Amino acid sequence: MAVQAEMPRRPRSAAGLDLLRPGQWLGWVSEHRYWAYFLIIPSILFIFAIIIYPTANGIILSFREMRLTRPDLGTGFIGLRHYADMLDDPVFWVALINTLKWVVMSVTLEFALGLAAALALNRDLPGIRLISVLILLPWFLPNVVAGNIWALMLDPRLGVLNDIFIKLGFLSEGKAWFADPDTALLIAVIVEGWHGYPFFALLFLAALKGIPKDLYKAAAVDGAGTLQAFWQITLPGLKMIIVAVVILRVIGLVNSPELLLILTGGGPGNATQVLSLYAFHSAYLLFDFGYAGALSVVMFVILMVFCVIYLRVSRLTAD
C-alpha cells in the first residue's frame, strides 16, 4: 500500500489536484503524453518573445521611417526607400567591402593559428595538457579587456610593442597603428586573431584526438611521410569540424561589431567600418532606427546566402 501511495495517479477530478503541492501536480503533468512538448514550451516562448518578435519587428522597421531625432517625419511606412538609399550610400559600400576583408582575414588567421596550435598540442608530452588549457585564456576575456590590452600595447607613446619594434630597428618612432587607415584593419585582425584562435584550436584538438592512431601506423607501414599523412588522414579527419567551426566564426564575425567598436569605432575615417558597426552607429549615434534596421536586414540576407552556398559546396566536396 505504501508503494502504491507514491505511484502517480490520475486524480478523479480537477478538484483532486492540490495546486499547493507542486510535487504532486507536476508529477501528474509529467506523465502526460505531451510531456516532451511541455518541457520545451518555455524555451519556445522565450525564443519567440526575445528573438523572433524583435527580429520580425526589426525587419518591419526597415520599411518604416523612424528617426528619434526627427519626430516630425513620423513613423509611417516608406517601402524600400531605406534600401534604395543604401545603394547610393558610399559608406555602405565601404562597410560591405570592409566586412568581407575583416571576415576573410580574421577567419584565415584564426584557422591557421588554431590548426598550428592544435597539431602541436595533440601530442602526449609532459606539460602539454596544462598548456592546452592556458592558451584558451584569451578566448574567455571580454572584448573590452582584450581590445584595451592591445590598445595599451600599441599605444604610440607608451606601447610596449612600439618600444620593441623601435629597439629591433623596425620603426624609428612610435606608430599610431589604429590612426593609420592602412594598418588599422590589419591590426584589428591580429587582435581578433589573438582573441579568437583558441576556439579553433580547442575544436581542432578535440577532432584530432578523435582520429584513430592506427591510421597513422597504417600510413607509416604503407610508406606515407609526415606530409602525406597530414593530407590523407589528418585533413580529411578534420573536415567536418572545419566546416562547422568556420561557419560559426563567420556568423559571429559578421554579426558582432564589439571588438571594432572598442578598438577603432570604425575609424580612422571609415577604414574599419563594417556593416554591423555601421548599423549600430546608425541606430545609436544617428538614432535612425529605420535605416539601421535595413542595414541589418541586408547583412542578414548576405549571411544567409553565404551559409546556404557554403554548406552546399562543403557537402558536395564531402561526397
Next chain:
Amino acid sequence: MEALRIKAVRKKFGPLEVLKGISLDLEEGDFLVLLGPSGCGKSTLLALIAGLEDITAGEIHIGDVIANDLHPRDRNIAMVFQSYALYPSMTVHANMAFGLKMRGVSTADQDEAVKRVADMLDIGHLLERKPGQLSGGQRQRVAMGRALVRDPMLFLFDEPLSNLDAKLRVQMRSEIKKLHNRLQTTVVYVTHDQVEAMTLATKIAVMQAGEIQQYAPPEEIYNRPANAFVAGFVGSPQMNFLPGRLERGNGDPRLRIEPANGATECTIPIGSLVESSLGNGEEVIVGIRPESIRPAGSSSTFTFDAAIELVEMTGADTLATFILGGHEMMARLPAEEKPALGDRIGLSFDPASVHLFDRHTTVRLN
C-alpha cells in the same frame, strides 16, 4: 632462408620491461602465431617488428637487413590492424593502392594489383565504396587486401579477427589458411585465441609476461607443452592439474595424487613415462587433458570411479566435471555418454598421456 630473426630483443616502457629478451628465427613461408594472454607482450613484439615502436636492446633482422633503425616503410612489411585502420576518406580502391602509390608504382600497375587481389578476396564489387559503407567482414577483407597488394617479405597481423562475430571469424580463419597455403607468404600473426593459433600456425610462440614460454609447431605445443603455463593455456577445456608425488618402490614407478578436502588417496601407475633421473618423492604437477579421459572399457590401463558433479552438453561431446582425490576435474566424453548428476561412473585414461611438470619450476619432466 630466414625471413625474420629476432635476437635477444628487450623493450622497456619507462621502468616497465614488457619484453625480457625475445629470440626466435622464422623460415620463409612459415606462419608464426604469437599466442598469449593480454598483456604478455605479443602486440608489442609485433609493433617492434613493424617499426612502430623502437627497440630498447637486441636486434631484428627482416630478410637479410638489420631493421632496428628502419622506418616502417623501409622494412618490406605489410600489416593488418585489429581496428583495420582503413583510411575513412578514401575509397576501397584508394585504400588498397595507397601503399603502392607511396612507393611510386605506376597507376596502371596499381590498378592491376588491386584488381588481382580484389578478385582473390571477392571484394571486386566494393572498390568504389568508402570504408564507412562496408560491413565488419568486408572491412576485414579490405584490410587484408591492402596488405596483399604489395609483395612484402613479411605480413603482420594484429588480432585481425577479434572484431568479427563468431561465425565470420571461423570463415575468415579458413580463408586466411587457404590464402597462406596458396601464396606461401611469411606471416607473423598475433592472437589470444588458441584455436586460431592451432589451426593457422606452422610455428607457435606462446608468450607470457614478456617471455617466450615455448616456440614450436602446433602439434608439439599441444602434445608436449614445455611447462605448466603452456599446457594450461593451450587446449579447451583446460588441462586438469593435480598435485602429485613420484613413488619409486618396488616395481613400476607410481604417481601418488595428494588428496584434498580429506578425500582418499589415489595412485596412478605410470610405467616408463619418466626418466630414471627423477628421484623418489619428487613433487610434481600431474596434467591430464580432459579429452584423454574416456569411459572405462576393456582396453583401459588405468580406471577409477568418479562422482559426477556437473554435466554440460555441447552437442558434439559431453563435458563432465567430477572429483578425483578431492580435486575437481573435467572429462570430455563422447556425446552418447549422458551421466546423471551424482552418478558414480567408471573413467579411465592412458597413463602415457599424462604430462608431468616440476612443482617448483613448472618445467616439463617427461
Next chain:
Amino acid sequence: MAKSLQRTKRIHDWVAYGVAIFFLFFGLAPIVWLIITSFKSEGEIVNTVLTYYPHNPIATNYVDIWRQSAFPTLMMNSLQTTIMTVVICVTVGTLASYSFSQYRFPGKYALLLFYLVVRMFPAVLMIIPLFLIMRFFGLLDTSLGLALAYTSFLLPLFIWMMKGFFDALPPDLEKAARIDGCTRIGALVRVILPLVRNGLAATAIFVAIASWNEYLFALMLTTSSGSRTWPVGLQLMIGEFQLPWGLLAAGGVISIIPVVILFALVQQTMVRGLTSGAVKG
C-alpha cells in the same frame, strides 16, 4: 634511407614543444603585460623610457579604481545581471535540452535546427525593437531587462551544450526510474540531474562568463549607473574621463579574475561540453 619512425617522432615532439610554447607566450604575454601595467605608477607608465616590469610596484591603482570610481557598483550590476541570466537559462534551458536529448517527438530536429539558426540573427537587428519593447514594459535600464536580452543568444547555446551532456548519459535511466515508481519529473530531479551536475555547472558557468563579458546589448539597453555593467562602464570611463592606463589595467585585472577562477573550476567539463556537440555533428 628514411629515419626510423621513433626519431621522426622525437623531432616532431621537439617542434611541437616549440610551437606550444610560442602559443603560450603569444596568448599569455598580453595578459601578463596588463598585470604588469596595473602595478605601475602613473609616472612610471607615462615615462619616456619604457620599463618592462614595475620598478616601484604599487597597489594604488587597485585601491583607486575600487574607492574612487563607480567600479564596485558596476561589478555589482554585472553580477546581478549575470545571476538572472544564469537562472533563466538553467531553468528554461535544462528542461528543453532534456526533452531534446531524451525524447523522440515530431518536429524535434526542425526545432533543434531552428534553435541553431536563430543564432544567425544579427544582434543589431534585434536590439532596436528590443529597446522599444523594453521601454514599453519599463524594463529598459534594468538588470532583468538586460538579462532577458542576454537570454536571446545564450539560451540556444545553453540548450545545445546541455543536450550534449544529457546525450552522454547511459540510456534507459528514466525508464528504470519510472519502473521503480518515479514520475517523469521525479526521475529527472532525483536520478538524471544529479548525474549531469558537472555538465550543468560547466554550462551554467559558460553562460555566466558570456553574460559577464557582454558589451553590445549592455551598451544599448542600459543608460544609467543603476544597471550599467562593468564592460560598458569601463569603456565609458576610458572615453569620457580619459581613464589613466594604470587604473584601466587594474580594472581589467579585477574583472577577469572571476572569469579565470570559474573557468579553472570546471575547465575539463566545459571543454568536453564545448567540443562534444561540434565534433559529433
